[in-house]
Amino acid sequence: MEETGVRDPMPHDHHHDHHHGLDPESGDRRVFVAIAVNFLLTFVQIVAGVISGSLALVADAIHNLSDALSLVIAFAARKIARRPADEKMTFGYGRAEVVAALINYTVLIVIAFYLAVEGINRLLDPPQVQGWLVVVVAAVALVIDAVTALLIFRMSKDSVNMRAAFLHNLMDAxxxxxxxIGGTLILLYDWRLVDPIVTLMIAGYILWHTAREIGPVIRILMLASPGSPTVEDAIASMEECPDVVEIHHLHLWQMGEHEISLEAHVVLAPGAAAAPVKAALKTLLADRFGIRHSVLEMESAADRCVDAKPVGHA
Structure with a gap:
């Protein structure tokens, strides 16, 4: 029985900013600027919300504070993820960004429920709101949120961590x-109920988006198989390889957002040489599925596993 853990023929690229011509340091600077402007905006919104009596504005400020904190978490995770593998973290630190995304999405859910409860309370007892101040400060917030979203948009395409931070800012915008809109209606018609209604709409929108995005993050942390390739596709393709009789004990999972790993037991045909088959399988996995980290245990008919399952252990 032979177990191999041959190094990948092609190096992994964990610095996904490069995919769009943005080096990690430049990306860090963008995130730092976004953090600064969001903290400043949060302070202005809270003061204006208290003065005007607008819960929707305070809600937007709290959400904006979560944006700033989410960017702090994302910034720290980016730094940690770039550390090389060591004795304590033999797989490296790339999953720091996935953990950061989970934290940010969880915070969004908590905030959304808090806003929903406060919005319901305000529906029962609508307060007096100074519409003009709400409109002015919200307009300033919209500009800053849009600028922040643009700063991190490119990075969000290839990083679940930055995508969580981007969604924070997009939803805030x-x-x-x-x-x-709510402040304008208050100015025109003195319709105070619009403030808690807008708050509930913001809360519902946050929950809807977060529910869509948090699932893939949890799947990565739970070592789930990727959507593509499926386990069935991987096994079928490997068993098409000459001199391969059977594939069993297969594990297929995502080490990170862009890195798929595979390990499996390979039963060889009688008289087949292990090394050429192993090389052919690794080439197949890399070319067809982009899997460049695979561990294959070669077995003969004499020492193959008994009653082996195609997936997982017996």
């Missing part, structure tokens, strides 16, 4: 639009 949309929330600011809703607040502006």
């Amino acid at each position: 949309l929330g600011s639009v809703a607040v502006i």
